[in-house]
Amino acid sequence: MANEILEEHINKDYEWGFITDIAADEAPKGLNEDIIKFISAKKNEPEWMLEFRLKAFRNWQNMVEPEWAHVSYTKPNFQDIIYYSAPKPKKELASLDEVDPELLKTFAKLGISIDEQKRLTGVQSNIAVDVVFDSVSVKTTFKETLAEKGIIFCSFSEAVQDHPEIVKKYMGMAVPPTDNFYAALNSAVFTDGSFCYIPKGVRSPMELSTYFRINASGTGQFERTLIIADEDAFVSYLEGCTAPQRDENQLHAAVVEIITHKNAEVKYSTVQNWYPGDKEGKGGIFNFVTKRGICLEDNSKISWTQVETGSAVTWKYPSVILKGNNSVGEFYSVAVTNNYQQADTGTKMIHIGKNTRSTIISKGISAGFSNNSYRGLVQIKKGASNARNFSQCDSLLMGDKCGAHTFPYIEIKDKSAVVEHEATTSKIGEDQLFYCKQRGIDNEKAIGLIVNGYCKEVLNKLPMEFAVEAQKLLAISLEGSVG
Amino acid sequence: MISIKNLHASIGDKEILRGINLEVKAGEVHAIMGPNGSGKSTLSSVLAGREDYDVTEGEVTFNGKDLLELSAEDRAREGLFLAFQYPVEIPGVSNINFLRTALNEIRAYHGQEEMPAKDFLALVKEKSKLVELDSKLASRSVNEGFSGGEKKRNEIFQMAMLNPKLAILDETDSGLDIDALRIVASGVNKLKSKDNATILITHYQRLLDYIVPDFVHILYKGRIVKSGGKELALEMEAKGYDEIKKEFEIAD
Ligand SMILES: Nc1ncnc2c1ncn2[C@@H]1O[C@H](COP(=O)(O)OP(=O)(O)OP(=O)(O)O)[C@@H](O)[C@H]1O
Ligand SMILES: [Mg+2]
Numbered sequence: 001m002a003n004e005i006l007e008e009h010i011n012k013d014y015e016w017g018f019i020t021d022i023a024a025d026e027a028p029k030g031l032n033e034d035i036i037k038f039i040s041a042k043k044n045e046p047e048w049m050l051e052f053r054l055k056a057f058r059n060w061q062n063m064v065e066p067e068w069a070h071v072s073y074t075k076p077n078f079q080d081i082i083y084y085s086a087p088k089p090k091k092e093l094a095s096l097d098e099v100d101p102e103l104l105k106t107f108a109k110l111g112i113s114i115d116e117q118k119r120l121t122g123v124q125s126n127i128a129v130d131v132v133f134d135s136v137s138v139k140t141t142f143k144e145t146l147a148e149k150g151i152i153f154c155s156f157s158e159a160v161q162d163h164p165e166i167v168k169k170y171m172g173m174a175v176p177p178t179d180n181f182y183a184a185l186n187s188a189v190f191t192d193g194s195f196c197y198i199p200k201g202v203r204s205p206m207e208l209s210t211y212f213r214i215n216a217s218g219t220g221q222f223e224r225t226l227i228i229a230d231e232d233a234f235v236s237y238l239e240g241c242t243a244p245q246r247d248e249n250q251l252h253a254a255v256v257e258i259i260t261h262k263n264a265e266v267k268y269s270t271v272q273n274w275y276p277g278d279k280e281g282k283g284g285i286f287n288f289v290t291k292r293g294i295c296l297e298d299n300s301k302i303s304w305t306q307v308e309t310g311s312a313v314t315w316k317y318p319s320v321i322l323k324g325n326n327s328v329g330e331f332y333s334v335a336v337t338n339n340y341q342q343a344d345t346g347t348k349m350i351h352i353g354k355n356t357r358s359t360i361i362s363k364g365i366s367a368g369f370s371n372n373s374y375r376g377l378v379q380i381k382k383g384a385s386n387a388r389n390f391s392q393c394d395s396l397l398m399g400d401k402c403g404a405h406t407f408p409y410i411e412i413k414d415k416s417a418v419v420e421h422e423a424t425t426s427k428i429g430e431d432q433l434f435y436c437k438q439r440g441i442d443n444e445k446a447i448g449l450i451v452n453g454y455c456k457e458v459l460n461k462l463p464m465e466f467a468v469e470a471q472k473l474l475a476i477s478l479e480g481s482v483g
Numbered sequence: 484m485i486s487i488k489n490l491h492a493s494i495g496d497k498e499i500l501r502g503i504n505l506e507v508k509a510g511e512v513h514a515i516m517g518p519n520g521s522g523k524s525t526l527s528s529v530l531a532g533r534e535d536y537d538v539t540e541g542e543v544t545f546n547g548k549d550l551l552e553l554s555a556e557d558r559a560r561e562g563l564f565l566a567f568q569y570p571v572e573i574p575g576v577s578n579i580n581f582l583r584t585a586l587n588e589i590r591a592y593h594g595q596e597e598m599p600a601k602d603f604l605a606l607v608k609e610k611s612k613l614v615e616l617d618s619k620l621a622s623r624s625v626n627e628g629f630s631g632g633e634k635k636r637n638e639i640f641q642m643a644m645l646n647p648k649l650a651i652l653d654e655t656d657s658g659l660d661i662d663a664l665r666i667v668a669s670g671v672n673k674l675k676s677k678d679n680a681t682i683l684i685t686h687y688q689r690l691l692d693y694i695v696p697d698f699v700h701i702l703y704k705g706r707i708v709k710s711g712g713k714e715l716a717l718e719m720e721a722k723g724y725d726e727i728k729k730e731f732e733i734a735d
Contacts, residue, residue, distance in 0.1 A: 430535075435571040437555040438531050438564075439585035439641065440592070449584060453575025453624065 026219075027084035033057065036188055039084050043157050043191070046164060056177035056187030063181045069344040070373040070405055073313045076251050076286065082219040083189045130155060130194040130210045142206065151235075152197040153208055156224050159195035166197055170228055174257040174292040174321065182253040182315075183290040186222045190255070193223035198233035198264075207463055209238035212254075220251040227257070229264035229300075236267040238466055249277075249312060251286045258293030260300035262324070266293065267303045269462050270318075271470050274310035276477075281340025281369075284312025291318035295327030295353070303330040304347065305461045307470040309477040312341060317375065319348035322356035322384075329358040332458040334470075336477045337370030337402070346376035346407075351387040351417070360391040363455050366402035367478055373405040380417040387417045395425040396454055398447075398478065448475040484509045484649055484680045485530075485550070490541035492529045499525045501705035502541070507649070510677040514691055514716060515684045517702035518724045523684045524568050526702070527651045531565040532558045546648065559585075560592035562648030566638035566655045568684075573625040578637065579607065581625045582644050589645065610643040614670040631658035639670050646674075651682045656690040668693030688720040703731055 027038050036057055040050040065075055130141075130153065146153050152163060159167050177187035194210040210225060229235055239256075252274060258266050268291075277284025287310070293302035304318035320329030331347035349358035358378065366372040378389045395404035406423050428450060436446035452459065452471055459467050485507045492500040499522050507513050517523055529536050530543065532555030543550040550558060573581065587597045598606070611621055614636050626634050635655050642650055652671070656664055671681065671694055683694060691699075691713060699716045701709040703724070708731050709715065 429571065431571045432573055434531075434533055434555065435567065435573070436581075436585075438559050438567075439581070439645065440556050440559040440589040441585050442554075442556045442588070445584065445588065449576050449581065450573060453573055456575040 025086045026082050029082050030079045031081070031083060031189065035083055039189060039191060042084060045160060048168060049160055052177065053188050056184050059178050060181065060184035060188055063184055065181050069315050070371065071313050071315065071342040071344050073286065076249070081251060083222070084191055085219045149202050149205060150199040151202060151204055152195065154195055156193040156195050156226065166228065167195070167226065170226060170257070170259050173259055174294045175255050175290050180290060182288040183255055186224065186253050186255045190222045190224045194225045196227045196235065196237065198229045198235045200230045201232045203233065204235040207236045207238055209240065211240045220253065223254050225256040227266055229260045229266050231262045231264060233264045236463060237269070238463065239270040240273070249284060249286050252289070254289045256291040258302055260293065260295050260302055262297040263299045265301040269466055270306040271466060271473065272306065272308045272310050273473060276310050276339065276341050277312040279339050281312070285310065287311035287314045287316060289316040291316065292321065294321045295324045295329065298324040299326045300324050301328040305332040305458065307473065308333070308335040308343060308345060309473050314343040314345055316345045317347055319350070320358065321350045321352065322358065323352045325353040326355045327353055331360045332461045333362045334365070334455045334458045335372055336365045336474060337367070337372045338477055339368040339370060341370045344373040344375055346374045348377040348379070349389060351380045351384040353384060355386045356384060357388045361457050362393045363458055364395045364404055365398065365451060365478070366395070366404050367398035369401050371403045373407060375407040377409040378419055379411045380414050380419070382413040384414050385416045387414060389419045391421045393423045396428055397425065398428045447478055451478060484546065486544045488542050490529070490543060491539045492525065492536045493539055494536055499705050500529065503707060505700065505707060507680050507682060509680055511698070512681045512683065512694060512696045514696040514699045515682060515702055516686065516699065516716060516719055521702045522705040523702055524653055527565055527653045527684065530651065531555060531563060560589045564642050564645060564647030564650045566642060566650065566652040568653040570626050570634040570638055572627045574627050576625050578621050578623060578625050582641060585645060606644065611640055613643050613673060614640045615666050616640045632660060632663050635659055636663060636667060639667050643670065643674055647679065649680050651684070653684045654686065656685055656687060664690065665693065688716045691716050701727060703727055
């Protein structure tokens with residue numbers, strides 16, 4: 001019978017769960033002002049940066065961990081985390097030959113080429129990658145090619161050293177250090193991340209990407225990404241991530257900020273594949289992330305696309321503040337939870353400017369004993385005349401032991417606004433599966449077909465190479481989840 | 484082709500098929516008629532390998548193989564095709580992509596290579612003409628938003644594409660307008676050969692004017708209670724099932 005088959009299957013193991021044996025330069029466990037000073041000193045930071053951190057830390061000490069999300073987990077002990085871990089030796093890398101061969105091997109295993117010579121076969125466009133290993137950025141590729149166009153693409157630490165005026169101007173603009181518990185924590189202890197500035201009138205000739213990898217045990221990863229698109233600029237940005245398989249829960253609390261000027265556009269795509277924990281729900285990454293963009297000026301556009309398959313607990317709401325008139329915000333999301341994974345994810349679209357438009361397409365897929373929630377806010381401020389929003393939130397259930405929830409919040413302060421919300425919940429049908437089988441298609445392939453069909457609107461938004469990757473990942477994450 | 488002996492099937496503790504015997508040879512067309520709820524769709528589901536039903540007794544041989552031992556997908560790959568009474572919608576999956584996957588899975592099972600895209604598209608063109616399927620429907624999501632009649636026609640299109648040995652058409656005629664009925668029937672007739680066989684499940688003798696059956700069987704309460712030639716269908720249409728119901732009530 002249907003349910004028995006549901007249970008019969010075993011999940012494929014997490015393929016990215018290996019550990020790299022590499023010497024690390026670590027801070028002692030725990031969190032206090034001295035640790036923050038230690039991190040800042042390690043990074044040779046200017047005084048204003050340390051001030052920013054300390055202010056955030058003092059704020060954080062007065063904040064309480066949020067509990068409104070539809071997730072339950074044992075709260076991390078913040079004194080039991082290592083806040084700084086850098087692969088040794090940490091010196092300026094002039095060429096790839098100087099990168100630790102163990103590291104190169106790690107990234108080769110992950111299928112990421114940090115060798116500019118070895119471009120992805122069969123792929124036309126090149127991708128520039130910034131690789132963040134535990135707390136530090138180890139390598140940014142294609143820097144020179146990009147520099148010719150005036151594009152700055154480097155690690156956050158380098159940006160603080162080399163472009164302090166830009167960092168100072170924009171950091172905290174979309175996500176103030178006081179924004180929320182985890183954003184405050186990140187602002188205090190972040191160790192690295194990616195920085196990207198696209199100057200006026202420039203379309204980035206390639207996709208830029210950051211690849212995050214947590215390796216060391218007992219550490220948290222707190223990275224920051226800051227993307228600025230000046231007038232008439234365009235960039236497509238990709239983010240990927242994995243972590244080793246461990247029994248402990250590791251904390252990942254990142255901040256991503258995007259700022260777009262007049263007529264600029266940023267397309268940010270994520271395939272999130274942090275270790276989700278084992279089949280019994282042991283271990284896995286706590287993914288508590290604040291991502292927000294501001295369409296600062298007229299006619300600008302920010303688009304978030306995410307495929308979330310990993311992490312034990314995900315708490316993440318990539319948002320857009322639509323300040324400029326005629327600006328556009330988009331959120332396309334596929335969130336998959338299996339076994340004991342929990343995801344509470346969605347978006348906020350804050351309409352401030354006139355004629356601003358936003359689109360939200362969210363596809364949740366729950367299997368096993370997992371819980372998958374969509375939480376979204378559409379806010380139309382007074383004066384945001386003719387604002388438009390369209391939201392569609394679909395949930396797909398596989399089996400009958402998982403949960404899907406939708407929490408849409410709508411606040412309208414301007415009468416001219418038009419806000420549409422559609423929501424559906426469906427079960428992956430035994431009927432659909434049987435129909436496929438009757439045509440000769442086996443179970444795994446059938447699930448792949450049905451799920452990819454269900455997510456099509458979102459997958460179509462991903463850059464080609466990423467879409468293929470995402471399709472495979474979806475199939476793997478759900479392998480064996482339905483009979 | 485297929486030989487069904489004393490087939491019993493139930494769902495939960497409710498027995499629905501209560502000893503079906505049926506022998507279909509290559510080149511033959513069999514019609515199965517019977518009142519609502521008599522077990523016609525159940526029989527086709529059980530043959531196709533739907534797991535909701537428990538087969539409690541009996542055996543089925545399909546081209547020399549023990550059908551009941553095979554998984555649903557392997558039955559399909561062995562050449563058993565079911566045109567569903569209620570075809571299922573699969574949003575976001577194009578009909579073409581679906582059929583291409585199905586066709587290549589079947590080919591792989593027989594050790595054949597994937598069909599080149601060019602040949603596949605040529606086949607789509609040829610077969611959609613056969614059932615006069617609007618080419619737009621071929622590229623739309625499987626059955627999504629199709630009208631009742633379009634869904635039925637799509638089933639026959641799929642059958643034409645997959646070229647099965649045994650096709651079971653479960654009320655493919657219901658919901659079709661007169662023109663569509665003629666087109667579908669002529670499609671089925673064109674696909675008929677001495678090497679394949681067809682089981683037609685229907686309520687209407689009208690279909691049998693177009694696709695002439697070699698045998699007609701009346702299914703009632705999970706048993707084939709009467710078999711005959713084409714004239715049996717006419718007789719049933721004229722008299723209804725009252726007589727049969729009276730005669731076999733005791734056996735309940
Ligand atoms: N999944 C199920 N659960 C419970 N009862 C079922 C199930 N499937 C079929 N039945 C019952 O089995 C009997 C036979 O159903 P079936 O669909 O095979 O009839 P049918 O001959 O195809 O009828 P129709 O002419 O209306 O299509 C009916 O009484 C039906 O309610
Ligand atoms: Mg029926």
